[in-house]
Amino acid sequence: MDIDLYSLKITATEVAYYLICKRKLWLFSKGVNYESENELVLLGKLLDETTYKRSKKDDNPFEGLPFKLDFLTKDGNLIVHEVKQSDKLEDAHRLQVKFYLWALKKLGLNPLKGILHYPKQMKVEEVFLTPEDEKDIERALQEVERIKALNKPPKVERKSYCKRCAYFEFCFS
Ligand code: SF4
Secondary structure, X not given: OOOOHHHOOOOHHHHHHHHHOXXXXXXXXXXXXOHHHOHHHHHHHHHHHHOOOOXXXXXXXXXXXXOOOOEEEEEXXXXXEEEXXXXXXXXXXXXXXXXXXXXXXXXXXXXXXXXXXXXXXOEEEEEOOOHHHHHHHHHHHHHHHHHHOOOOOOOOOOOHHHHHOOOHHHHHO
């Protein structure tokens, strides 16, 4: 699949939301945003601002691309780092990091791996991109596009994550 990254209208957050909940993806993509009021999101932002401060760069070395990496390290090999406040959505976090690895590979940068950091849990996880993952990412991108183009949001599907979701009140009241 030939994808022009610079014209891609899909963000890494949308890729992660695709795995978490199709309805959440649709609502987010339409700008329905309750996230500033959500305690968990605020906690995540606070952690984001206070953790790994010295490692992060203010500038985005990939200006114009639909994502902003937490930080990159290069010690012989390029490694993508992503910091998360909770390890409860590991599958979505892995997909997000794989999306970054896929995108960097498309740019010819061939990163070695990604590392997910969970500072609250004092845990790190390595993420690698396999050829099968690359196909999954491209399929996911097509699905994200299809869902975003829907005229109305996918139906509510109750899941264990719902109570922590910024759209909980919207979906269940
Ligand atoms: S509350 Fe549940 S159904 Fe509604 S958007 Fe969030 S995860 Fe999806």
